[in-house]
Amino acid sequence: MSDTARAPVCVFAPWDDIQAKPLIQFQNVTKRWGDFTAIDDLSIDIYAQEFFALLGPSGCGKTTMMRMLAGFETPTEGKILIDGQNVAPIPPNKRAVNMMFQSYALFPHLSVADNIAFGLKRDKMPTDQITARIEEMLSLVQLNKFANRKPHQISGGQRQRVALARSLAKAPKLLLLDEPLGALDKKLRQDTQFELMDIQEKTGTTFVIVTHDQEEAMTVASRIAVMDHGKIIQVDTPAKIYEEPRSIYVADFIGDVNLIEGNVSRTTEGHATISWAEGQNELTGIARNDIIPGSVATLAVRPEKLNIYTSRPKDQSNVIKGKVLDIAYLGNMSTYVIETPTGQQIKAQVANTRRIQRRQITWEDKVWLSFTETAGVVLNQ
Template identity: 70%
Template structure:
């Protein structure tokens, strides 16, 4: 059975659930969001990713109705949100602090918003029980927030946010308070819950790994603008700019001058008197322009002898080694003083490390291993 790929953004017939249309937000003379246009679709798990102060939380607060738009429009299901107060939007927001009521039990915390909506008791009971099942909290229903773990409190906040069946759930750094192992486990729970409920999730995070794990699409932001929106694999493998390549994961950036070689091939002259590196790209570069090769450490092979068939190879000396359990990262200094990071997987337990500090090694990579970027 072939599984259909979820990609409504590629279907011109699909109507977006959320539309940012030329949205600008100013605080006094400071522009937090700068003429931003972006569509988000129903059932998406959409991540806003960027450093502190890039505008991602401002975007979320405008969606929730806590900030007004200075210029432009935000539409939710085709309706302009400008005049709609936060409590009347089909939107719920889950805060980093979870904001649970400490004197209420887990069950009462989840029921709180439904009681305020004056939901009939039988419906309310059924809905709270459904949320408890969804978040696997049935056993903790009568406990107070201080009697459960951080990960369980995070799930209570999620259950409470979903209880009113919003069209859209906004998550502001929702896993920031959890330790690394728990955060990783909870990421998969979040994805599972999002899939089961079919609610559109928009998550704000500065954690690249988190956004790459949970999101259907990632929007990388900087200084009030979206620099690139794409699926996690595209963002990683085909960054649109140096900023994106550098912000997501580990990368080597080699600067040089581009010279055409073949149909979509270029030679990148990176150092006087050194053999140029070769790369393929669908981009059209002008002869002699400045260009960059962005290449991930795991795409670079490390060997003792010069590989016969490699189009790109360079000899260097290991100046540092980071042992990360599942892999080792070698920092290799090549002629001209540039340091290249290369990674190898540690597939065998307790095998003697093949390379050590000060060893001379060859680095090599294929024609398509690196992305060629202009800026």
């Protein structure tokens, strides 16, 4: 072993530190338009240097939250604080906040460099400082070679980076991104997600992104707020949102999941067991303390947590029997749709470590699925 002690890895989790002061605070914020409530008594803290995602279906209120942060809308009730200051009386152009729209809103007649410089010139920054800042931003987004081109002379992904550079040029405390990658094709969108993360880390700017793309939120965010009908259903890290959903809604909204409803037959510390179908084994998963025997509950288990066998596995507590109804080949993995004798369909995903010709399981085969007692979560709401 080396004589030099390795420094401990610092985990970024200010939300777990009771001494940490939030950069953004929504305090009992409600937003109404007539009889319609877009945001319903919402409270949330967002910390400096977070990459925070607001995730939910269309109409859930995530864009309204962002517009209130930017100053384009005002709360009907409650307060929004940035750095401890109530921002209600501060107009949008005076806030230390910038917003990047899905359309990018670049000026077509200006070069890449002049687009980046636009806000700096309006603020009457000295010319030498503007030049230095443009160079810094071009380097950050790796577009130095394209400084003199017009927006129509560069690709969609490059225009997205110009819009990002322009948004960051004034060094805002907070950058709001409204579906920023929605106009890009899937491959470019995936590549750009990592670029966004890298830029956010380099600048230390707090990013708040609005998206309905679950994969995008899971990739870029330090924490995700899952929203529905103007309320935040769960705020957590991507890993906890996926592995430890606190409601059926969150489990079902994020990724692919099997939902198996049954009656709770017994509970032990941290686990609950459900009886769900005649002729099938009872199933056990992780559970909170409010799950009680005799109640109705739903076991949520991800398809990739399930193993699939051609004969009944031994010494497995969670076993489901059925037959192969369908198979979807996805290249790196295959999804098997298994139909139980009662007609319920359950998905299992298996990595394709063998070539197709060597597979053992095919349509109509009788199979057994199994998963560990920590793979699924038993939910009652």
